Amino acid sequence: MRKRAYKDIICLLLIAASVWYIFYDLYPSVITDLSTQKTEFSTLRAFEHVKKIGDQPHYIGSKAHNKKRNYIVNALQKMNLEVQTQQGFVLSKEGVLTAPENIITRLPASNPQANSKALLLLSHYDSAVHSSSGAADAASGVAAILEALRAFKASDASFQNDIIIVFTDGEEVGLTGAELFAKEHPWIDEVGLVLNFESRGSGGPSNMVVETNYGNSNLIALFSEAQGEHPLANSLMYSVYKLLPNDTDSTVFREIADIPSFFFAFIDDHYDYHTALDVPERLDKRSLAHQGDYLTATLAKFSNSDLSDLTSEQDDVYFTLTGLGLFHYPFSWVWVIYSIAFVLFLALLFFGFKINSLNRREVFLGFVPWFLSLIISGLVTYFGWQFLLNLYPEYDSILQGFTYNGHDYIFVFVVLSLFISFTIYQLYDDKLNPRNALVAPILTWFIVIFLLNIFLKGAAFFIIPLAFTLFAFFLMIRFQVPSYLFLLILILPSLSIIAPFIQFFPVGLGLKMSVISAVFTVLLFGNLLPVFGYFSTKKGVATMALLLAIGFFIRAHLNSEFTEDRPGPNSLVYTVNKETNTSTWNTYDDELDSWTSPYFETYTDSATTIDYQSKYTTDYTKSSAAPLVSVPSSDIQIDTLEASLPYLKKFRVRLNFNRDLNRIVVSETSMANFKSFEVNGEVADFYEEEKKSKAYHVHQNRFKTNVIDYYVVNQEALYFEFEIGKDQDLEFIIDEISFDLLSHPDLSVKNRPKNKIPKPFVVNDAVITKQKLTF
Structure with a gap:
């Protein structure tokens, strides 16, 4: 028993070292x-x-x-x-x-x-x-x-x-x-x-x-x-x-x-x-x-x-x-390789049952701990992240969805999934032989790859680590308890191919994708059953995984507050409505802080959808009355032009700036389709194919109120011409934006504290004037 425990420890150390090297070798370590x-x-x-x-x-x-x-x-x-x-x-x-x-x-x-x-x-x-x-x-x-x-x-x-x-x-x-x-x-x-x-x-x-x-x-x-x-x-x-x-x-x-x-x-x-x-x-x-x-x-x-x-x-x-470079093969091989692998799997099952190395009752029993591991790990991770968002509501202010301590949370969810898997499989040690337990993960991988081959064929390469697992499965059937070292060599391709994806999804797509990391962790655990299944120390490994999860959660908690090295994003915008001659403070933040709260001592929850949303569809959350200061808006010049057809009318609008601007957003609220549209000499392309297919276009087959989003260069004036039906009425909203809130002499907005930064992806630190133009 003690000898097996030493083997377990050596295997764990080798697997940990392999995982470390896989991530270490992803990119150069030498800085020339x-x-x-x-x-x-x-x-x-x-x-x-x-x-x-x-x-x-x-x-x-x-x-x-x-x-x-x-x-x-x-x-x-x-x-x-x-x-x-x-x-x-x-x-x-x-x-x-x-x-x-x-x-x-x-x-x-x-x-x-x-x-x-x-x-x-x-x-x-x-x-x-x-x-x-x-x-x-x-x-x-x-x-x-x-x-x-x-x-x-x-x-x-x-x-x-x-x-x-x-x-x-x-x-x-x-x-x-x-x-x-x-x-x-x-x-x-x-x-x-x-x-x-x-x-x-x-x-x-x-x-x-x-x-x-x-x-x-x-x-x-x-x-x-x-x-x-x-x-x-x-x-x-x-x-x-x-x-x-x-x-x-x-x-x-x-x-x-x-x-x-x-x-x-x-x-x-x-x-x-x-x-x-x-x-x-x-x-x-x-x-x-x-x-x-x-x-x-x-x-x-x-x-x-x-x-x-x-x-x-x-x-x-x-x-x-890792260390071997790029491998590739044609899509036409995808189903061929899959079919060969699946036939080999069926042959191994037949061979295993024939020589009494596999037991039907145990094979079916093996699905219980396997699906429990998958389901519980997925649920714990999904609801665990929701719990963390409730525990640390400030995380919602990071629109990218990846917090400064995000790598710690990935590790927490990964080792929690390992804790769950080892704990569940430890309960079946006396009832389930590893070679019988391996059937459930292999069959699950075949189902997953089958679906990927249909809907996401680029992921068909997951058949490669499965092929190595099948070889290990053969050794387990043939030799009952094969060499740990040989099995470990066989599962290294699984580590090399699958392990990076455990980190990739939450890093690239936000921590809400940690549930995918948990599922990948359990799937990888299934590939490692040729080694893990023989561990006599599953309970000890599970305990170690739990302690690591607790330790990294504590570390994440200690790094959860916003500091100078980990500043929190916040937002403040000053808007002047020229129609009502009123002004407001606005913010995108759910939680106010020491810098923003003085501007929102009394506020209303904002339900207005703004026309300059981020790609995360971020709207204002709060608005409050603000002192009205002099912020000039553009003079608007309107000319009536000769339309191209008798049933149309044509106009030309020119904005003559009265202050330095960074961005102008022009919206039209009626959602009418324009017959033609031209901005600063650039003609909007209404492609015939798009007309036939009713493809979206902001000027025709419209899908949003915005018609112009002008990022100003060299203070070049904005002018646009358009044609509409004679019976159509239009209402334009013109937002003129300058990023000078913190330097505006009449607003006296203080600089942010060092533990705060401007919220990205949104119009921020801005002075906005809003005008209405009707036809």
């Missing part, structure tokens, strides 16, 4: 310094660019924005590159209008080939509106490209494809810079492949995701030849990505210009995303090194690859294994 050879990528040289670009907010239209553009232009010119900028108004079908200014240059091929296509390196240089410095998102991408390009030029390599570099503007307000380049720049027809570098947090490994209108097999085969030292990619990631409301510049190149791309993004430390915390000091340099690793490998390969036709009719399933 300033003394790195000129022909190689240096993380710290790239970080010097991050410090210069990401040191202050530089959203489109801000004063700092121009400084960052000039810095990037100078950095490219120091490499003896000819730099051009491209600026123009862009009007999206969502009604977003702005004038992005892209930075563009080109490195001609040293050994050009006939009909070769160019490789385009892409990142955006604007930061999120309005308080984010954008060090990770996406100064890190710009910096990685600048440093990789410098090293590539210094190596004096021979290459056959031109390399185009585009640093887009306006990515954070609707991918407008990418749209401007894709629609209007003459080089767009020469591009064969895009490499886009992004982030959705300030740390963690960088994931490779494919964007294509066709099959991905040629792209995956190409990437497998240039995957770098730490590739991290799987076909499930893109399947999940396509379900999220988070497009990137790559999406624009795919949709408008039919150009495929690889985009590389790190998503950990999600609490920094779009916040005032996205500063150089908080950027994980390993993440920057990972982007450099990808760039170094792909530049060397893709600059000499045939990029003229990467289309394919076939999709590949793909995934990475």
Whole structure:
């Protein structure tokens, strides 16, 4: 018994070490310094660019924005590159209008080939509106490209494809810079492949995701030849990505210009995303090194690859294994592999029953602890997170859904799931042999993979760890109690493939997804039953897991308060209604704090839906009366024009600014469809196909009140023309927004305490004037 306990401890230590190494090896551990050879990528040289670009907010239209553009232009010119900028108004079908200014240059091929296509390196240089410095998102991408390009030029390599570099503007307000380049720049027809570098947090490994209108097999085969030292990619990631409301510049190149791309993004430390915390000091340099690793490998390969036709009719399933790199196979193999594996499973069952190694009663009994583990772990995690939200209501203020102590909570729910599983299986030690107990997890995995093969085929690679589990199952049947070490080797692929997903979902999608982590933990526990099932110390392991859960919960509790290192987001907006000549304070916060509460000593709960919601559909929660101060609104000039048809009427509206503005939101409340709409010379595209299919458009087949969302650049005036039926009445609401609440001389709003930051994703720290315009 004691000998088995030693074996249990050794196995646990080996599994823990394997899990640690799997996460450690996801991205580079070496940070190359300033003394790195000129022909190689240096993380710290790239970080010097991050410090210069990401040191202050530089959203489109801000004063700092121009400084960052000039810095990037100078950095490219120091490499003896000819730099051009491209600026123009862009009007999206969502009604977003702005004038992005892209930075563009080109490195001609040293050994050009006939009909070769160019490789385009892409990142955006604007930061999120309005308080984010954008060090990770996406100064890190710009910096990685600048440093990789410098090293590539210094190596004096021979290459056959031109390399185009585009640093887009306006990515954070609707991918407008990418749209401007894709629609209007003459080089767009020469591009064969895009490499886009992004982030959705300030740390963690960088994931490779494919964007294509066709099959991905040629792209995956190409990437497998240039995957770098730490590739991290799987076909499930893109399947999940396509379900999220988070497009990137790559999406624009795919949709408008039919150009495929690889985009590389790190998503950990999600609490920094779009916040005032996205500063150089908080950027994980390993993440920057990972982007450099990808760039170094792909530049060397893709600059000499045939990029003229990467289309394919076939999709590949793909995934990475720790230390072994990328594996891929065609979708056409998915059901073949599944069928072979399932037939082998049935054969093993037949063989096991035939030699009396399996017992029918125990096999059926094995479903009891298995489903109890799955169901109880899922319920405990789901209601556990709801309990935490009630216990710490301030967590709701973090719109990203991932708290500063989020990694602790993930660990709590994971080890709680292990505690539940070990405890339940310990109760069946005398009734259930491990080889009989393993049938239930294997069959469940087959059911899960069957459903994935139908609805989410990119996740079909989960059959691979199941195949190793089947081999372990065979050894258990054949040899009764096989070697612990051999079984442990067989389950390592399960750890390598499944373990990262336990963290990925709550990190990328918010802690509400912890229930998926719990389910994955139990599913992984099922794969590990060839080892765990033989443990004589299940009760001791369960106790240890419970103690770890308690310890990390205490640690999470001690780090639950907002501090200078973990500041809480809050919000305050001042609005003047020009129609009623009244003003209000407004906030998006459910809980008031010491900074906001003086403005809401008496307040009403706000039930009004605002026209400038965040992607999290965030409305005001509270409003209170505010002192009326002088905030000028624009003079509105209205002209009647000649309509294109006798049954229409046409108007032209011009707003002449009387103060510096950052954003103007124009809404129309009747939801009438316009016959034509033009803003600052940009015509709204009412595509015939969209008309036939009744596809949404903010100006026709309307789905929301907003018709214009203008991010002001260089204080360019706003004017728009529209046609409607002669019998139609319209009511426009015009919100003019400036981000100067804290500096407005007549409002005297104090600076935030150091344990608070502006709430991201919403119009915040703003002075707004509201006007009504009727026709």
